[in-house]
Amino acid sequence: MGSGQVTDSSAPFDFRGKHVTVAGLGVSGVPAAKVLHGLGARVTVVNDGDDERARTQAAELETLGVTVRLGDGATLPEGTELIVTAPGWKPDKPLFTAAHEAGVPVWGDVELAWRLRDRDGRKAAPWLAVTGTNGKTTTVQMLASILRAAGLRTAAVGNIGVSLLDAVTGDEEYDVLAVELSSYQLHWAPSPRAHSAAVLNLAPDHLDWHGSMEAYAADKGRIYEGNRVACVYNVADKATEDLVRAADVEEGCRAVGFTLGSPAPSQLGVVEGLLVDRAFVEDRHRNAQELAEVSDVNPPAPHNIANALAAAALARSFGVSAAAVRDGLRAFTPDAHRIAHVADVDGVAYVDDSKATNTHATEASLAAYESIVWIAGGLAKGATFDELVAGAAKRLRGAVLIGADRALIREALARHAPEVPVVDLDRTDTGAMLQAVQEAQRLARPGDTVLLAPACASMDMFTNYNKRGDAFAQAVRELGA
Template structure:
């Protein structure tokens, strides 16, 4: 039965990009809404004033206490499950939903089905590729969710869609118990956000929620070596009768898989007589950039599109039309025979491992906030590809020590500065180390907030420094 919000006392936990829309939608549905927020800064006060003008109650600086009479909590995805507010809710028997759960519950009977994507890395690129393929098939679609476009606004808005390409984080999935996608993919699993989830097992379990109730296809990474694997998550999921497990691989695909054969992306899942037949989808050169991890993203997007009935020609045309976002293995320029590539989005070791694997001879610019990460495995795996390394940021010593242990012959420049101007010096030092044919790669393996507002600003600083070299 649909949840009747009329007259219900709903507490929204957190303002920001999800809390404000949730409060407005719930108020419009007739709920008595109270917003609680930990912060009490200028931005929060401005948002509070906007909501209070509508008749919403807002409590700033007090996100720990459960308002009396609360019948439902709708939380921002980043709020940790162990917060006192949720402890009090469990003791009082009050359900807790995330904004994705709310959006799912507010869909109309004729609402567009969801093709959902999660994973430690590659989510945004895959969802954007998927949307491009769906558009190439003539379908009305949008890339929404954790990508920065509100699912709540999408499902309650007036624009009609045939299908949605939905990016979901582990936080969002944790708070979305009712979600049932048409088809879904988990791209990969690597340790991330363990401070929030508490353990790798809990993190993987939340990722695996995306498969629950899938109707047509559970898409998994057949090449994954992590434990639990994405295939393990498929096996554990309770899906609808007839839902299929579809793997993607960078090698030759088996039946019910998509993969690569002699530079061609091929489908042995959504074809007749898949034991013997395969369908060509696109060439590897149609994927921009054609790095291994990005080909994997393209295969996952293609699998979800094919699960929705999209033609092979639309997969090819959609991949050709796709343009990657800035700061995701973006080629900035060639200077004196050296390529300069911005992958500032590589904020953890798993993403950086994929980035380093894309090039043969690299001068690596790395460092920032490690977020508890270790770098031994990353450095050991990439050591043979490294011409040199330039380290910046607060936790650069952790990377320097890993280089000393596993790549002692690689020259290292350690920049003892954390101001934004360090990037220009880093690029200049990288130029000194590089030889024609090399790639200077910004793939920090760390978060950016010690020196920059976000990874976008970090990537912009790198690109500007490269342009100054060229000039």
């Protein structure tokens, strides 16, 4: 881990009269355009799409005096001095190539939020930031719950549905922000300097966007740059520790690990059913602080305990008491479709983890149960399933496969778990979920868990993973009716 004083490149930027192009409408583009217009910039919004939703958003912005160009996101508007892009826009788009050639800087909405965080004389709330391939949202929500239990004014913001721009420019004042950052957002955010940050895990994802695993990891690693107090990493995932070692941080910033095992000094971990801290205590070589019981984590699946330890580490780095960690974890309720228990029917548990849209998330989900009838399949996004299936084979009672790329999972099962019975449903309509649940019920025995953990995206059959999970839950309710 590098050390030394890190210079903050986020110097004040005067937007008055500047020609700023906002790339993309939607959840980040519209707020960015409004904020920039309010700061006196001449704003042009460019957008690839020209559908009804885009036209509605364009009409709203045009009433403010913002120029909007629909169906043309490739051309750099003449006179552009800065681009603020939606995080999902790929770096190789022609717009950014043209900007690079013209010497025009490109920021994301997170970069813009960082630059605006201390305007109007208000003290800027420090950021406790979280990224990783899986578990980001849950960890940030746990963190916010812990911070609230400590009596701090906070919000869970970023890649979580609440705009960072709204948080830093709104009327409400915060003591600290719990910030979820995606690899896309970090790519376009060179300046943010967190109080402390965590990378939960690293596994291949979004490689079509980043171009390589190395580029993906490098963007994730940006979250550690300039950290002041702690860089939190996953002891079980060496790649996260490697990112800490490569980071240039403030003098005195510490590397703090979390582990499901017994913690070494400067780590948080688990001892005899307790979450314990050996990082933020006096004489950490001899002492440990009990934070909570494993049973205080909802649900107490291994990957969720890891999320809780990461959240606790960030909170402790901010001076939060052990009691607040415990109370915050007890108060936390996970979002729907994240390893959510739906019902017990005839002695079989039915669990919805529709949010497990990649193999890394599904591996963690499968590891949480001893005997599983696995419902899987959808859009594979280029993933392979051999390692996942080989690791889970001994836990599988059976498998029910749905979706466009189910053959990839079926073939991995044939190679690595040939004794596991497989039902291959040759359907991609939404009604297939009811049949899948019925087939899973037929395979299951009392004490088993029927687990929807698709390891794939949902868009071949459903609008999103929420709709897929809802269909699963409805099918389970029909079983028990």
